[in-house]
Amino acid sequence: MATIRWMLRNEVSQDMEGSHIILPVEAEAYVESLQKYKIKDIGNAKWMKQHDQLEKLNMQAVLNASANQDEFIKEMLISHDKICILVHELLALELWKQKVWSIISNINFEPSSTFPLYMTLYHEATISNLIETTFFYKETCEGAGDCILDLVDYCYRKITALLARQEDGEEFFQEENKSLNKDSTGNLQELIDQEQKISFEVGIKAVSILRYITDHMSSLPLSVTTRLLNIHDIPCLLVSLVESPPWSTFKNGKQMKYVDGKWLEIPAEQRLQLTKMDGQVWIAVFNLMMSETCQQKYEFNSHNKATILKLRGHLSEVTIDQIPNLGDLQRYLENLAVIEPPPARTGLLLEQVPEIRDMLLSQNEGKWGAIAKHQVKTVFNPSTQELQEQAKRFAETYNFDMLGDLIAEPPKCVVCGELATKRCSRCQNEWYCRRECQVKHWSKHKQACNLIHEEQIKKENKS
Known part of the structure; x- marks a missing residue:
């Protein structure tokens, strides 16, 4: 699933x-x-x-x-x-x-x-x-x-x-x-x-x-910009993502990157190529540092200035070739290194604050x-009939014939992670690379398989 x-x-x-x-x-x-x-x-x-x-x-x-x-x-x-x-x-x-x-x-x-x-x-x-x-x-x-x-x-x-x-x-x-x-x-x-x-x-x-929020800051309340810059200091947070991206790691001498929901081995000649997630971070940095409004509102101090200047070491020619706009960011950072930025413009504002999380915490304190x-006894310990109803909704939500057409690559075996070519013939849900893996997984898969298969049979009989 x-x-x-x-x-x-x-x-x-x-x-x-x-x-x-x-x-x-x-x-x-x-x-x-x-x-x-x-x-x-x-x-x-x-x-x-x-x-x-x-x-x-x-x-x-x-x-x-x-x-x-x-x-x-x-x-x-x-x-x-x-x-x-x-x-x-x-x-x-x-x-x-x-x-x-x-x-x-x-x-x-x-x-x-x-x-x-x-x-x-x-x-x-x-x-x-x-x-x-x-x-x-x-x-x-x-x-x-x-x-x-x-x-x-x-x-x-x-x-x-x-x-x-x-x-x-x-x-x-x-x-x-x-x-x-x-x-x-x-x-x-x-x-x-x-x-x-x-x-x-x-x-x-x-x-x-x-990143998408930073794209549209000019159309959003000023409180959003203030919260991004001076409450959470998102520019410094983004620097941490540039320096140590969680979607990239080395394993046994091989570089692995998380791309489109999968960990892929990256050949040596492609290691400097930015992934989609790398691009998202750099665009968000550009939006926050190059916007005139952000430059006026961002409260620089010795710590965040030193942190943001670390980006200079990551703005190589290869990176700028992939996102040309970063050339402007590079020039801004070079100026920032030698010139003290003007103090942030702080006027008397009625600042909006988030309410939903605080409301939920208050309601359930x-x-x-x-x-x-309560949920352990009732919601997450369902009867057989309730499980059958859930399986029916699951079968209606996922049209496996159509989803099979939508998947561009074969899925992986649920047991060992190898590329799978075999599928559970009853429920059409789980994938396996060989029969041994299917047999090994049957004890865990049996109940869900039976419920989904029963609902599929009922649906076919009705039609």
Whole structure:
């Protein structure tokens, strides 16, 4: 399931022009029905239904953007004023993972099926991907209104977490593959491993979202610029990403880079070539340092000036050849090194502050343990009938014949990570490189396979 969902996000075929995951009329109904959920309701049937609808909207938005089609998902989110609901749901899930999932993952809880918990954990990746896809456009950023401040804070937290984990010695490349060779593992431990990979993916998305916000600063409230520059000092944060990108690592003498959702070995002659993520960081730096408004508002001191000047060592001819505008940034930095910048213009302003996260924290203060206990007993310990209903929604959300056409490269074996050519013939979900891997994985896959297969049979009989 994770293989299909992630590859769809990154490898939509250019030959699928005119295809639809959902039709515009269906998409509009989904967008109109989007609503905010309380943290205690995360994972229940109504919440899960909205998750499935958001997943379809996300897949359709990616398909439209990749094929240069009419991006009607973006237009509908703006016209129905639903951008803030996406941000609210993103922050609610982030808090759920921090406050509730942290409790569930530390108790002796082995769910009969990890399906509901996995779908809940992946919800953050679904929404962040939808936001990344739609925030490329200025009108989407403008449509976010005041909640864009909450989104800026969210991106800051996610990027800071990425860098912190890297400083602690966590190797994301190892993390991507570390659970594949285990002979056996508990269901909950497997979910913990999956959550770490999801967090890495979300952190990558946060970098792109932040870049798109910097693209459109001139159309956003001044509070956004102030928050980016002087509250969070995003320029210095971006310097850390340039110096130590989490999406690039050396393994056994080989350079590996995370490109379009996969770790790829980079040949020696291509090591200086910028990846998409490198480009996102450099463009965000350029937007923040070269904007006249930002230059006037950024409060320089000895520390952040010294940090930003470190960029000079990374602005080689090869880098500037790939992003020519960085030549202007290079000249600005050379001037900054010898000339003291003028003091920032600070007038008397009524500064806006983010509200969504604080509101959610206030509403649920002292309730996290009770929420975790309730969800363990009910939401994440579903009956057989509830699992069947979830499997039915899953089968309806993912049309495997169509998704097979959308995937440009063969997926990897769920057990060993090798390229897979075989697929579970019953549910058409998991992929394997050979029969031995399929047999080894059957004990974990059996329950989900049976449920999905049963729903597919029912659907075929009805049609």
